[in-house]
Amino acid sequence: MSDAARLPAVLRPAPRSRLVEGRVLAVRCIRLTRRDADAAVMALALPVMLMLLFVYLFGGAISTGTEYVTYVVPGVLLLCVGFGAASTAVSVSRDLAGGIADRFRSMDVSPVALLGGQVVASVARNAVSTALVVVVALLIGFRPHADALHWLAAVAVLGLFVVALSWLSTAFGVLTRSPEAAGGFSFFLSFLSYPSSAFVPVATMPGWLGPFARNQPVTHVVETVRALLLDRPVGTHAAWALGWSVALIVVFAAASGVLYGRRAR
Amino acid sequence: MTYTEPVVEAHGLVKAFGGTPVLDGVDLRVERGAVLALLGPNGAGKTTTVRILATLSRADAGTARIAGFDVVDARREVRRRISLTGQFAAVDDGQTGRENLVMTARLWGMAPRAARRRADELLEAFDLADAAGRRVATWSGGMRRRLDVAAGLVGRPEVIFLDEPTTGLDLRSRRRTWDLVADLAGGGTTVVLTTQYLEEADRLAGRIAVLDGGRIVAEGSAAELKGRIGEQRLDLSLTTPAAFDAVVARLGPRAAGGDRVRLTVGVPTDGSALHVRALLDEIDPARDAVATFAVHAATLDDVFLALTGRAASEPMLKETADV
Numbered sequence: 001m002s003d004a005a006r007l008p009a010v011l012r013p014a015p016r017s018r019l020v021e022g023r024v025l026a027v028r029c030i031r032l033t034r035r036d037a038d039a040a041v042m043a044l045a046l047p048v049m050l051m052l053l054f055v056y057l058f059g060g061a062i063s064t065g066t067e068y069v070t071y072v073v074p075g076v077l078l079l080c081v082g083f084g085a086a087s088t089a090v091s092v093s094r095d096l097a098g099g100i101a102d103r104f105r106s107m108d109v110s111p112v113a114l115l116g117g118q119v120v121a122s123v124a125r126n127a128v129s130t131a132l133v134v135v136v137a138l139l140i141g142f143r144p145h146a147d148a149l150h151w152l153a154a155v156a157v158l159g160l161f162v163v164a165l166s167w168l169s170t171a172f173g174v175l176t177r178s179p180e181a182a183g184g185f186s187f188f189l190s191f192l193s194y195p196s197s198a199f200v201p202v203a204t205m206p207g208w209l210g211p212f213a214r215n216q217p218v219t220h221v222v223e224t225v226r227a228l229l230l231d232r233p234v235g236t237h238a239a240w241a242l243g244w245s246v247a248l249i250v251v252f253a254a255a256s257g258v259l260y261g262r263r264a265r
Numbered sequence: 266m267t268y269t270e271p272v273v274e275a276h277g278l279v280k281a282f283g284g285t286p287v288l289d290g291v292d293l294r295v296e297r298g299a300v301l302a303l304l305g306p307n308g309a310g311k312t313t314t315v316r317i318l319a320t321l322s323r324a325d326a327g328t329a330r331i332a333g334f335d336v337v338d339a340r341r342e343v344r345r346r347i348s349l350t351g352q353f354a355a356v357d358d359g360q361t362g363r364e365n366l367v368m369t370a371r372l373w374g375m376a377p378r379a380a381r382r383r384a385d386e387l388l389e390a391f392d393l394a395d396a397a398g399r400r401v402a403t404w405s406g407g408m409r410r411r412l413d414v415a416a417g418l419v420g421r422p423e424v425i426f427l428d429e430p431t432t433g434l435d436l437r438s439r440r441r442t443w444d445l446v447a448d449l450a451g452g453g454t455t456v457v458l459t460t461q462y463l464e465e466a467d468r469l470a471g472r473i474a475v476l477d478g479g480r481i482v483a484e485g486s487a488a489e490l491k492g493r494i495g496e497q498r499l500d501l502s503l504t505t506p507a508a509f510d511a512v513v514a515r516l517g518p519r520a521a522g523g524d525r526v527r528l529t530v531g532v533p534t535d536g537s538a539l540h541v542r543a544l545l546d547e548i549d550p551a552r553d554a555v556a557t558f559a560v561h562a563a564t565l566d567d568v569f570l571a572l573t574g575r576a577a578s579e580p581m582l583k584e585t586a587d588v
Contacts, residue, residue, distance in 0.1 A: 024371045032359040035400070099353035103416070106319045106426075108344035109372050 018110050025109075025117030029091065030124050039087060043125060047080030047133045054199060055140060062200055066230075070144070073137045074225040075198030077158060078218050080133050082193055084126040085165035086186030088118050092173025093182040096263065111260045115170050122166040123159065130158065144229040154228040157241055161221045164248035165189065171252040174259040198222045217244035272297045272424055272455045273318060277327035280313055280479075287313045288324070289479035295457060295472070300450045302470035303459040306573070309476040311459035312352065315426050318457065319349040331424055348417035349426045356412050358402035362393050365401060366416055373420040380419075387415040391445070407438025414445060425449060427458040431465060443468055463569060477573040490568045497536035498567050499544065500559045503528040508554035515548045521570045528556075533571065536560055 034040065054076065059068035092115065095101050104114055134142075146154070169185060176182045193199070195209055196218035205213055213219060220240040227234040273295035280288040288310045295301045303311045316322035318329055320340045328335065334342040356365045363384050370380035388394045391411045401409055410430065417425060427446070431439040446469050450456050460466050466473045467487045475483040475490070483490055498521065503509045509528050513520050521531040534540050541560065549555045 021372055024368055028357065028360070028368055031364070032357060035359040097353075099351040099355035099413075100357065102316075102321055102351045102353075103349060103355035103369075104372065105321055106344060106347060106349040107369075107372060107420075108341055 018113055021109055021113035022116050022120070025113050026120035026124075029117050029121030032091070033121055033125050043084055043087065043129050044132055046083060047076060047129055048136050050079055051076040051133060051137060052140075058199075064201055067141065067143070069137065069141050070230065071226070072199060073134070073142045073144075074222050074229065075193065075196075076133055076137070077130055077225065078161075078196075078198050078222050079190055079193040080129055081126045081158065081162045082165060082190040082218075083186060084129055085122050085162055085169050086189040087125075088122040088166050088169035089173035089176070089182040089185040090179050091121075092118050092170050093176050094179045096174060097177070097179060111257060115174070115256050115260065118170055118173075119163060119166040122169070123162050126162045127159075145231040146229045150228045150231065154225045157221060157224050157228070157238065157245075160242065160245040160249075161217070164217075164245040164252070167249050167252040167256060171255040171259060174256050174263060192216070193218050193222075196222060217241065217248070220244060271295055272332055273301070273329075273457060274331075275314075275318065275327065275329040278314065278317055278324045278329060279326040280310075280317065280322070280324050287479050288317075290327070291476070291479070291481055293318075293329075293474060293481070295455055297455055298450060298453045299472065300446065300456040300458070300470045302466035302473045303457070303476050304461070304463065304466045304473050304569070305459075305476035306461060310479040311476055312428055314476070315349070315351075315428050315457065315459055319347055319426050320344055321349070346423040347426065348420065348422040348424075350414050350417040350428065350430065352428045352432070354409055354413050356401050356409060356416060359400060361398050361400055362388060362404070362408075362412050363397040365412060366419060369416045370419040375419075383419055387418060391415045392441075405438070407434050407441065410434055410438065410442065411445070414442070418449075422454070424455045424457065427456065429459055429461070431460070431462070439465075463564065475569065475572055482572045483568070491563050493568065493571075497534050497560050498563050499532045499534045499541060500561065501530050501532065501555050502557045503530070503554055504556045505554075508549075512548050512554050521567055531567065533563070533567065534560065 033043075051073070054072050055069045059072065062068055064071040095114070095118075101114065105111075144151075169189065172185045173182050176185075195205070195213045196202070196216055197213065198218060202210060202213045202219065217240075220237045221244070223237040224234050224241045226232070227237065271294045273293060275291060275293040278288050278291040279286075291310065291314055293301070293314070303314060305311050313322060317324050318331065318336060320336050320343050323337060328337075330336065331343045332346050334346075336343050356362075360368070363381075366384035366387055367377075367380045370383045371377065373380075375383060385394070385397075388397045391414070393408060393412060393415070396404060396408060401412065404412070414427065414430065417427075430446070431442050434442065443465070446456055446458065450471075456469075458469065471486060472484065473487060473490060474481045483493065485493075501512065503512055506525060506528065509523070509525055509530070513523050513530055516530065516532060519532050521533065523530040532544060534544065541558070545555060545558070
């Protein structure tokens with residue numbers, strides 16, 4: 001064994017690329033997700049199950065003015081990304097609770113690369129589950145009227161929101177002390193889709209809930225995606241959706257960094 | 266940087282967490298290629314000391330330098346020269362052994378090819394090559410710990426910090442880890458390790474710093490520490506619980522490692538017949554309390570007990586007894 005251990009000490013090369021760090025760590029997170037069979041099944045099966053539940057069980061009782069499946073698919077996509085992004089909180093807190101974050105810090109790996117790697121993995125994870133939901137939706141009768149450009153715009157709006165939710169989850173993951181507590185966050189984040197126009201029109205909700213449901217980010221994102229896919233006017237929703245996403249990213253990426261630095265002591 | 270100065274140097278480290286003092290003025294000095302063991306019970310401040318030296322935590326007062334670089338002001342220079350293997354494994358269960366090492370080598374700054382080569386070198390060196398392609402989740406505790414230590418060595422650091430490297434390992438894995446540390450030190454790497462095991466400190470470390478309640482209560486080689494409390498120890502077996510209580514009361518602070526269930530207690534002695542006879546007469550004037558006695562060479566356990574008033578090998582028992 002001795003040879004490898006006995007070579008003379010070598011300084012770590014001084015200037016390294018943070019991009020390489022970020023890429024290496026993103027690959028790590030994606031690999032870990034892929035191999036965590038339980039989480040992968042949950043992440044893929046749950047959104048599809050929920051969609052079937054809404055379309056076939058609740059759909060008959062909900063009147064939206066269009067085929068319910070067509071109304072609800074964008075909503076299911078939102079629920080799906082909320083759930084998917086929230087699991088980032090668990091991954092982050094697991095890294096911090098275990099020894100790996102300490103090892104990385106003692107190696108001077110940038111926190112942006114460590115946390116950003118998780119966000120990138122979250123986006124990749126959500127891309128897969130979102131694609132699966134769309135495919136199943138098309139199979140059960142979802143008929144969007146969108147050209148390639150509209151699809152692209154819808155993906156971009158949704159993708160940006162995934163990044164925002166992932167940073168929000170990351171901040172929460174850094175804040176909590178245990179992966180179990182971070183797990184509770186997924187409940188909160190996926191619940192955010194219900195008091196919105198994701199599943200039922202806001203007009204049918206009790207008056208006191210209306211203002212929240214109308215203005216919260218999920219409603220704006222879901223309405224934007226819906227309008228783009230069904231070839232309707234997007235109105236002001238798109239601007240609000242993008243604004244919300246950018247604001248959430250700025251606030252929670254910064255918060256993650258600050259919380260990480262504070263936890264370090 | 267000249268190498269005449271110590272590689273690890275700390276002066277007056279003080280640290281408190283939420284008002285509870287953890288370190289209360291710790292001074293350390295480790296020469297190049299030496300092995301220092303920080304020995305102490307749970308909560309003595311071992312991990313905190315290591316974390317401050319490894320730039321992960323900041324002392325409230327005091328200074329520390331690694332290879333001449335301040336751990337706060339020149340943190341990045343320090344980080345280029347050290348590796349830390351903490352108490353919690355820093356390897357991913359979901360990755361294979363090789364993937365873990367390649368990742369760490371890439372993060373260290375190696376190109377993909379060099380990283381793979383280094384990973385294979387280390388897997389070979391740590392006798393993990395056979396399992397390298399399997400996920401770490403399927404490995405034994407000893408193999409994971411070795412992988413963890415190996416991951417700390419991808420960049421050939423000058424100073425290695427090992428926080429309780431053998432806690433939870435079986436005897437065989439513990440021995441392998443000891444061999445590994447001895448090899449590293451033989452190769453000129455400076456090692457700072459923490460341990461609750463006296464045997465480990467005795468085996469591995471040229472110098473031992475005994476940490477208790479956030480202070481270094483003694484420092485020296487194992488032989489020097491043993492020399493401090495007398496070379497011998499007299500073990501007494503007593504006749505009844507009442508006799509045990511009476512003898513322990515008479516011994517006062519000299520009593521070491523009393524066990525009321527087994528009716529045994531130890532006393533430091535120089536081993537001379539004169540001292541043993543006088544001692545027996547003093548503590549058992551009626552000559553009915555001591556059943557048998559034996560004299561043996563002092564262990565680090567005795568040292569620890571004498572210095573801290575606690576048996577180091579039974580920190581958990583002690584804690585439960587306090588509740």
